Amino acid sequence: MPERLAETLVDLWTPLIILWITLPSCVYTAPMNQAHVLTTGSPLELSRQSEDMRILSRSKRGWVWNQMFVLEEFSGPEPILVGRLHTDLDPGSKKIKYILSGDGAGTIFQINDITGDIHAIKRLDREEKAEYTLTAQAVDFETNKPLEPPSEFIIKVQDINDNAPEFLNGPYHATVPEMSILGTSVTNVTATDADDPVYGNSAKLVYSILEGQPYFSIEPETAIIKTALPNMDREAKEEYLVVIQAKDMGGHSGGLSGTTTLTVTLTDVNDNPPKFAQSLYHFSVPEDVVLGTAIGRVKANDQDIGENAQSSYDIIDGDGTALFEITSDAQAQDGVIRLRKPLDFETKKSYTLKVEAANIHIDPRFSSRGPFKDTATVKIVVEDADEPPVFSSPTYLLEVHENAALNSVIGQVTARDPDITSSPIRFSIDRHTDLERQFNINADDGKITLATPLDRELSVWHNITIIATEIRNHSQISRVPVAIKVLDVNDNAPEFASEYEAFLCENGKPGQVIQTVSAMDKDDPKNGHFFLYSLLPEMVNNPNFTIKKNEDNSLSILAKHNGFNRQKQEVYLLPIVISDSGNPPLSSTSTLTIRVCGCSNDGVVQSCNVEAYVLPIGLSMGALIAILACIILLLVIVVLFVTLRRHKNEPLIIKDDEDVRENIIRYDDEGGGEEDTEAFDIATLQNPDGINGFLPRWGLPTQRWEERNAIQTGCV
Numbered sequence: 246m247p248e249r250l251a252e253t254l255v256d257l258w259t260p261l262i263i264l265w266i267t268l269p270s271c272v273y274t275a276p277m278n279q280a281h282v283l284t285t286g287s288p289l290e291l292s293r294q295s296e297d298m299r300i301l302s303r304s305k306r307g308w309v310w311n312q313m314f315v316l317e318e319f320s321g322p323e324p325i326l327v328g329r330l331h332t333d334l335d336p337g338s339k340k341i342k343y344i345l346s347g348d349g350a351g352t353i354f355q356i357n358d359i360t361g362d363i364h365a366i367k368r369l370d371r372e373e374k375a376e377y378t379l380t381a382q383a384v385d386f387e388t389n390k391p392l393e394p395p396s397e398f399i400i401k402v403q404d405i406n407d408n409a410p411e412f413l414n415g416p417y418h419a420t421v422p423e424m425s426i427l428g429t430s431v432t433n434v435t436a437t438d439a440d441d442p443v444y445g446n447s448a449k450l451v452y453s454i455l456e457g458q459p460y461f462s463i464e465p466e467t468a469i470i471k472t473a474l475p476n477m478d479r480e481a482k483e484e485y486l487v488v489i490q491a492k493d494m495g496g497h498s499g500g501l502s503g504t505t506t507l508t509v510t511l512t513d514v515n516d517n518p519p520k521f522a523q524s525l526y527h528f529s530v531p532e533d534v535v536l537g538t539a540i541g542r543v544k545a546n547d548q549d550i551g552e553n554a555q556s557s558y559d560i561i562d563g564d565g566t567a568l569f570e571i572t573s574d575a576q577a578q579d580g581v582i583r584l585r586k587p588l589d590f591e592t593k594k595s596y597t598l599k600v601e602a603a604n605i606h607i608d609p610r611f612s613s614r615g616p617f618k619d620t621a622t623v624k625i626v627v628e629d630a631d632e633p634p635v636f637s638s639p640t641y642l643l644e645v646h647e648n649a650a651l652n653s654v655i656g657q658v659t660a661r662d663p664d665i666t667s668s669p670i671r672f673s674i675d676r677h678t679d680l681e682r683q684f685n686i687n688a689d690d691g692k693i694t695l696a697t698p699l700d701r702e703l704s705v706w707h708n709i710t711i712i713a714t715e716i717r718n719h720s721q722i723s724r725v726p727v728a729i730k731v732l733d734v735n736d737n738a739p740e741f742a743s744e745y746e747a748f749l750c751e752n753g754k755p756g757q758v759i760q761t762v763s764a765m766d767k768d769d770p771k772n773g774h775f776f777l778y779s780l781l782p783e784m785v786n787n788p789n790f791t792i793k794k795n796e797d798n799s800l801s802i803l804a805k806h807n808g809f810n811r812q813k814q815e816v817y818l819l820p821i822v823i824s825d826s827g828n829p830p831l832s833s834t835s836t837l838t839i840r841v842c843g844c845s846n847d848g849v850v851q852s853c854n855v856e857a858y859v860l861p862i863g864l865s866m867g868a869l870i871a872i873l874a875c876i877i878l879l880l881v882i883v884v885l886f887v888t889l890r891r892h893k894n895e896p897l898i899i900k901d902d903e904d905v906r907e908n909i910i911r912y913d914d915e916g917g918g919e920e921d922t923e924a925f926d927i928a929t930l931q932n933p934d935g936i937n938g939f940l941p942r943w944g945l946p947t948q949r950w951e952e953r954n955a956i957q958t959g960c961v
């Protein structure tokens with residue numbers, strides 16, 4: 246057996262074989278007596294080590310032949326012997342010298358160059374440097390010539406349990422819901438041990454709890470912390486301090502340990518119902534408080550926190566459910582009672598409400614513990630307030646006919662003082678709403694009378710404000726709008742809807758409609774207008790025109806024959822009587838002017854006698870030029886006239902109106918209206934005989950009429 250092993254060694258390690266002699270277990274017990282020998286690989290030399298080899302083979306360990314071991318943290322009086330280099334080369338006469346080089350050669354490891362003993366001269370720390378790589382060589386003592394190639398080997402620093410476990414991330418914080426079941430996982434912690442984790446138990450950790458029992462437990466190997474009691478109550482105790490220990494050497498005595506703390510906070514679950522602080526609340530409120538005003542607050546306390554403490558408030562019963570409402574104030578977690586409808590002390594002086602607070606976020610796990618709500622009673626006392634007068638209606642609508650007599654009563658308002666000490670009321674009209682003082686009011690009974698006549702055609706509505714004042718307290722004032730509608734009375738006669746001017750074609754046919762007219766009436770009868778048209782009684786048998794009423798309330802004027810001729814008669818006047826359907830009916834006579842004109846075959850008016858008639862409103866460019874030419878001509882005449890007179894040395898005095906009339910055309914600005922037959926008719930200047938039969942014109946302002954004639958006279 247030793248021989249076979251030796252052969253293997255020779256195969257592996259020629260020429261230098263590094264041999265480890267000691268057993269690891271021996272190192273702990275008697276390190277001082279042990280030495281490591283490195284020897285060159287001759288079978289002979291190895292046989293000398295056969296006794297040691299037998300020990301090695303018995304240990305059944307894997308051998309690493311190029312390693313030496315040295316214990317860390319060794320501190321004795323003498324340097325510790327790590328091992329020995331030895332070569333079995335035949336030195337002959339030469340002396341052999343051993344040379345060591347590599348990590349720590351000479352500083353940490355020292356070699357006796359004659360004996361080959363290697364000593365560690367410094368204390369070693371495996372956690373700092375676990376192995377050193379060195380090179381050994383045998384050289385000729387005299388010449389320093391290498392006797393064989395250098396050989397590399399490793400000195401491993403052997404672990405001892407010199408590091409305690411450490412919790413690098415501690416202290417720890419964790420949360421777990423209150424009321425959790427036993428064994429609920431809370432968190433896990435980890436400790437680290439710097440010692441060699443693969444060799445020995447120096448880094449084998451076991452966890453335990455030093456403080457924090459019986460609430461929490463820890464799994465020794467995994468360090469998972471769990472609850473050890475069921476139903477821990479946050480409302481009883483919220484925070485727990487747990488001290489955790491990690492111990493190496495598998496927890497055996499002699500091992501090193503480290504501790505950390507874990508703070509466990511129980512989080513809230515909704516396991517508590519709300520509870521009103523009082524079962525009865527008293528509030529009082531003046532009857533005239535503004536709607537929406539907060540009257541009082543009720544609060545149900547809840548031992549839970551956050552949303553688990555949130556409650557919604559409701560009025561669930563009582564005689565004031567219609568008048569009051571409660572809103573939940575999420576911020577203050579209380580309920581605010583507000584007024585929803587007006588109070589009246591005189592009607593009801595107190596109310597009782599039953600209010601309820603109910604948790605919003607119910608946890609089904611605990612709903613069997615009972616309803617998560619509570620109720621309380623709220624008593625509200627209404628206090629009397631001095632209130633202003635109250636009108637019998639919030640608005641009034643009065644209707645009055647426009648012909649109502651002055652001082653007649655058109656309506657009445659009433660008001661009363663709602664207070665128990667009912668004060669008499671005085672009424673007045675807010676004059677800002679009746680600037681024209683159209684109405685009066687009786688201060689005592691509120692009867693409204695007419696002060697000035699009404700005209701519906703001027704104003705249909707008179708919207709005024711009536712003021713009621715308490716006699717005993719003038720500051721108690723109320724106002725009410727009163728809309729007065731003026732009803733129609735038939736006080737306006739119908740008339741033509743516009744100024745019509747009709748044209749009649751000389752070549753027209755009998756029965757032809759020459760004009761359609763409609764009427765208007767300022768009144769506003771309920772069933773709309775219905776007009777009756779007729780010719781004046783003396784004109785009923787008019788040989789020239791006839792009238793025909795149309796469906797749409799309008800009237801058509803028809804020519805009766807085709808014998809009209811401008812030369813014979815240029816203009817016809819047709820008075821028409823229009824009456825309305827009022828009771829009694831009103832009527833008026835309007836006169837239609839009909840001009841005879843020359844027309845084309847298809848009935849388009851070509852020319853009436855006077856061009857201006859064809860252009861009744863705007864003057865054409867040609868007409869303007871004509872007017873201008875007229876004025877210049879007149880000026881020339883005047884200048885000539887004056888110069889001639891001067892030449893005759895006659896004073897410039899107009900002696901005789903007739904002289905002027907001969908020469909100057911005068912514009913009479915004072916139009917006399919329809920009946921002004923005295924208006925200056927310039928046409929007579931040109932045609933003193935009046936052969937064209939010009940009659941006084943109704944329905945046209947005289948001035949315009951004369952202007953047109955002026956154009957005709959001067960220039961056409």
Ligand SMILES: *[C@@H]1O[C@H](CO)[C@@H](O)[C@H](O)[C@H]1NC(C)=O
Pocket residue numbers: 706707708728
């Ligand atoms: C007056 O009041 C009536 C009824 O409220 C309303 O219809 C009308 O428009 C008002 N008239 C004026 C001029 O304010």
Ligand SMILES: *[C@@H]1O[C@H](CO)[C@@H](O)[C@H](O)[C@H]1NC(C)=O
Pocket residue numbers: 787788789808809813814817
């Ligand atoms: C009818 O017209 C003729 C001339 O065409 C005239 O003489 C007569 O006065 C007219 N009658 C009426 C009633 O206008």
